[in-house]
Amino acid sequence: MSTQLPDVGKISDLWKSTLRDYVLRDDETLFLNCCSAPYTEAWCPTQAQLKHTNKQVIAVSPKVRTPRGLTSVSHWAKFYRGQLAAALAPVAASITSPEELLDYLGSAPLGGIIDAFVECSGPSGTLSLVVDR
Helix, strand or coil: CCCEECCCHHHHHHHHHHHHHHHHHHCCCCEEEECCCCHHHHCCHHHHHHCCCCCEEEEEEEEEEECCEECCCCHHHHHHHHHHHHHHHHEEEEEECCHHHHHCCCCCCCCCCEEEEEEEECCCCCEEEHHHC
């Protein structure tokens, strides 16, 4: 996504308006962002854009407990985001809020994920997946 192409510029900039417009027009109100930071740039609407649409974007952040607190997981992040996506696939369309998401995750089989919590600031937030590694 950060690749620069001659006469085009950064790939994420090329996709921004198309993908953001799709998200802003889509009927869904809750979006889970399972992307790494460079890919998020290509699709995620800004705070200002989200405020006007009644949509919420929740970034998924796998974390592990350490003696100093929670630390982000980088190497295994895709694996745990995939575990989440697999667990949500059958019910994703019916989940419309962070509260419903957490309710479902409380009973879903989430291999290796031992806790989950959401922190929101306006239309954006983070779903922290606490993992057992």
